[in-house]
Amino acid sequence: MAIPIVYNVRNVMQRPLTTLATGWGIAMVVTILVGTFALASGFQAALLGTGSPNNAIVLRTGADSEISSGIERDAANIIRALPDVAVGPDGRPLVSAEMVVLTNLNRVGQKGSSNIPIRGLDPSSFALRDQMKIVEGRMFRPGSDELIVGQRIARRFSGLRIGDRVTFGQRTFTIVGHFTAGGSAFESEIWGDNAVLMPAFDRDAFQSVTFRMRDPAHFAELKKRLEADPRLGVQVKTERAFYSEQSQMLGGMIRVAGVVITLIMAVGAIFGAMNTMYAAVSQRTREIAVLLTLGFSKGSIMLSFLIESVLLALVGGVIGCLLALPINGITTSTTNWSSFSEVAFAFRVTPLGLVMGMLFAAAMGFFGGLLPARRAASQSLASSLRAM
């Protein structure tokens, strides 16, 4: 027969200070686990949100990022004329041939600098970039020395406020607007008119060509055909797949680091839980004796203490999750080494992260309670009663 769980709940509640102190150790582990996963999820969500599965991106063969790629104007024209390209309501193909370069800007509120992508677009191709919304100021005028800046970096780097002027080479540009793009990595970029930016940077090739596919289901065939075209020398990916690749290295690294740190930390917290549970067992020698006298089996006593340990850990888990919640939405930024440029993104506490945190807490409780529970169950009735 099992010992009612109420018994364990009461026990946990009867020692609030000890429960809290032990729970706190577990809570911190859970907070860090949930927090690092929120960091990784936020970063990956920003990059994944950048790419649509309906768009294809064309880069030079061998290039692993936009900045190392190059697409000549002729090749871009061939792509623009492809029948696979979807056509917008105005009858124009939904294609965007873009220049991407990096500029080194100083951080605000922190020493140092980082690389910010500058993307040159053709204003007629904005139909493809429909997640872009001006939230402050206005859009750049085509053909002018005007730029717009993604909202997420606008306050993190100097010289990006509306009205600020930046000089590239021998040309000076004015920032006229701030934009959002659905939380995607585009919000960490500076955009302007290709026709003005390319001469300013002395570039005559594009970095990438992105187009909306008329029929995304035929992507595999399209990819094969374009990559085999000797005039192009390109690789083709869905935009979603491209940005997912760009996020893999850093996203994976954050997760691995998060797990390693929390695993090591969990060992410390388990030791703490063991201490508490051993103390609980030794304080309750006579209770255990009573339970044995009442006819509860050794197995159910062991189970009972295990349940209590897991309960204790779950209290910690809940505290940990609650502590991690407020970081949701906080913007942070770092360099994505895959693209050699800064990405600002928001922490994203996901249900999956919270569930993982609770499971992790339960596991800590289980392992912390195992030995003390065995000890409780191995008490002989005679010696327990003698202790009375």
Place this chain on the structure above:
Amino acid sequence: MSVFKLILINLGRNKRRTILTMLSVVVALFLFCALRGVLDTLEASIKVGSETRLVTRNKISLIFPLPLSYRDRLAGIPGVKAVSYANWFGGRDPVDPHNFYAQFAVDATTYFPMYARDIEIVAGDPPQVQVAVPAGLDPKLASFLSERDACVVGERLFKRMKWKLGQRVPVSGTIYPGTWTFTIRAVYRAKNPAFGEETMLFHWKYLSEKGMGGQGTVGWYALELSDPSRAGAVAHQVDAIYESSFAPTRTETERAFQAGFVSMYGNVPFLIGVIGIAVVFAILLVAANTMMMAARERTAEIGVMKTLGFEDGMIFKVVLSEAAIITLGGGLIGALFAKWLIESSGFNAGGLLPPMTVSWATVTIGIAIAVLMGATSGLLPAWQASRLSIVDALRRVD
């Protein structure tokens, strides 16, 4: 009986608890030092940059090159002793794309003399034909210097990849397309550990011929100065020369240049610091909880001790010392173990960092935190124990 012995007996009365608590402090301090070690390593990677050298790059960002024609003009600036230049190649291992190591195209005859204090050549293929090695260059580089597609690799990388001298290594270019094959002709060792030994160096001229149609451009220039104290003035002068050219420059000390890379990590170091504090704080509570449990168990005993004439101050000291010994012991073990394990294993986060270091400053801070942890966690129980009246203590005996 000495007080110390009393403390020892107290520590030994519940050995399991003492050991478990100490182990949790060991874990906490290990993690704290390992995390701070990442920051130490980033800090150390800045120091690979010399303050006596300047780096000149394109003002917009590193991805924009500079013309080779700047070389002679830079060499002519008063105070500039030597000029070298290099490019980031950005190649990938075609067999395993996750196997990352850096490749630089360097102007060998100026690069190796300039970095003679940072790296040394430890092995080199004997040259096929007798060639004269220019002054200032290691004779072991003879074979490397005489072949256009030869390369020099770091010892760690060399061993990790189980390469051999004379082996041809394929690298697929991301910036300069195609598969490039380099012949390993020499191996270097980093005298300055922060330089790293996971790098491949090859001839800039080869990159220029094969990758840039002979019209080579330069990623950055390194300037050796005859008077390092004039670094600021020379840097200013260089940038002034090119200010209104089509490729304006930004010149800074090599150390500042390296610091620029570290600052690219953005908020990451801050987050690592926060995690380190959370770790310490979590274990502090675990330790405090244990100390409270230990003191509570001993209420009656403290009553007896007081009856025997132990003074309040003494009781306070005994309980507090017990906590301090547990955390100091755990802290010492954890911090030193972190330093030993991380530095001897040469952990480098998959090539992302130079081999990791844990500075003595970090170890010291870690141990200091442990002691502080002991004091804090023992304070409340020690105060309670010293304030306990004999009557109360003995009444609780059941």
